Amino acid sequence: MAKILNEYELRVLGALVEKQVATPDYYPMTINALVNACNQKNHRDPVVSFDEGTVVRALDSLREKNLAYIFHGSDARVPKYGHLFHKAYDLSVTEVALMCVLILRGPQTPGELRSRTSHLHQFENLPEVESLLNALSLRHEPLVVKLPRQHGSRESRFAHLLGGDIELDEVAMPVKHEESKAVINAEQERLRKLEDAVAELQQELARLKDQFEKFKTQFD
Numbered sequence: 001m002a003k004i005l006n007e008y009e010l011r012v013l014g015a016l017v018e019k020q021v022a023t024p025d026y027y028p029m030t031i032n033a034l035v036n037a038c039n040q041k042n043h044r045d046p047v048v049s050f051d052e053g054t055v056v057r058a059l060d061s062l063r064e065k066n067l068a069y070i071f072h073g074s075d076a077r078v079p080k081y082g083h084l085f086h087k088a089y090d091l092s093v094t095e096v097a098l099m100c101v102l103i104l105r106g107p108q109t110p111g112e113l114r115s116r117t118s119h120l121h122q123f124e125n126l127p128e129v130e131s132l133l134n135a136l137s138l139r140h141e142p143l144v145v146k147l148p149r150q151h152g153s154r155e156s157r158f159a160h161l162l163g164g165d166i167e168l169d170e171v172a173m174p175v176k177h178e179e180s181k182a183v184i185n186a187e188q189e190r191l192r193k194l195e196d197a198v199a200e201l202q203q204e205l206a207r208l209k210d211q212f213e214k215f216k217t218q219f220d
Contacts, residue, residue, distance in 0.1 A: 003065050003067065003088070003162070004162070004163065004164045005062075005065075005067075005162050005163055006058075006061075006163070007163070008050065008054055008055075008057070008058040008061075009058045009061055009062055009065075009067075010103050010162060010163060011038050011048060011050070011058070011103075011104070012034065012038060012055055012058040012059060012062060012068075013062055013067060013068070013083060013085060013103065014100055014103035014104040015029075015034060015037035015038050015104070016029065016034070016037075016068065016081065016082065016083040016085075017083055017085050017096060017099075017100040017103070018037070018043070018100050018104065018120065019033075019037055020082070020083065021096075021097070021100075021119075021120045021121075022119050022120065027082065028071040028080035028081055028082040029080055029081055029082075030078050030079070030080055030081075031052055031055060031056060031059075031078075031079070031081075032052075034055055034059075034081060035050060035051070035052055035055050038050045038055060043101075043104060043105065043116070043119075044104055044105065045104070045105040045106050046106075059081055062083075065088075066084060066088055067083060067084055067085060067088050068081055068082065068083050068084065069081070069082055069083075069084060085099075089143065093121060094121055094123070094128075094132055095132055095135075095136060096120075097117045097120040097121035098113055098117060098129065098132055098133065098136070098144075099136070099143065099144075099160060099162075100117075100120060101113055101116050101117050101120070102144065102158065102159065102160040103160055103162065106159070107147060107157040107158065107159040108157055108158065109153075109155035109156065109157050109158075110126055110129045110130045110133060110155060110158070111126060111155060113129055113133075113158070114126055114129045133146070133158050134146075137158070142161055143160060143161055143162065144158050144159065144160050144161060145158065145159055145161055145166055146158055147159055147166070
């Protein structure tokens with residue numbers, strides 16, 4: 001049966017997987033290092049702010065699910081933690097790289113994944129990434145799913161299924177910078193026109209008041 005992970009477990013697991021490859025000299029990881037890895041701003045979407053207790057609870061849960069372990073080395077003054085992700089899901093090095101970035105950054109296109117996994121693995125070409133994603137989606141218990149292509153997008157995105165089935169409204173395509181800027185500009189133009197209209201009405205009201213005052217003086 002597939003292990004369903006919550007957002008805290010996913011972030012902790014993803015951070016462990018990433019740091020094993022990216023900074024092997026500091027792996028297994030201390031709690032403090034793992035908190036920093038979970039909360040770092042680069043290679044993360046969304047950016048979070050976990051405290052130590054949150055990370056410890058997530059680690060305890062991952063250990064119960066046989067996805068993490070505690071390391072007591074002879075030279076370790078404090079407990080350190082590692083992951084068993086590749087063993088639990090029988091993943092290759094290349095598959096681990098793709099899954100790690102999907103866990104840490106959410107749904108992405110094959111092109112984005114190829115670029116964003118460069119610190120974990122250098123993929124030769126885009127077809128290699130697409131082939132691996134398709135294989136992961138066709139497993140007896142699929143680990144990824146191909147999402148419907150969004151309007152205006154040339155590529156479909158893939159999402160991991162470690163947190164359970166994907167609801168399409170949860171993975172709506174983020175508004176591109178250009179689209180967001182256009183919306184802001186249109187709203188600013190609308191407000192400018194409203195301000196101009198109000199100013200004209202105020203001027204007309206002042207003119208009418210002046211005419212009324214002049215009219216009143218005729219009867220004084």
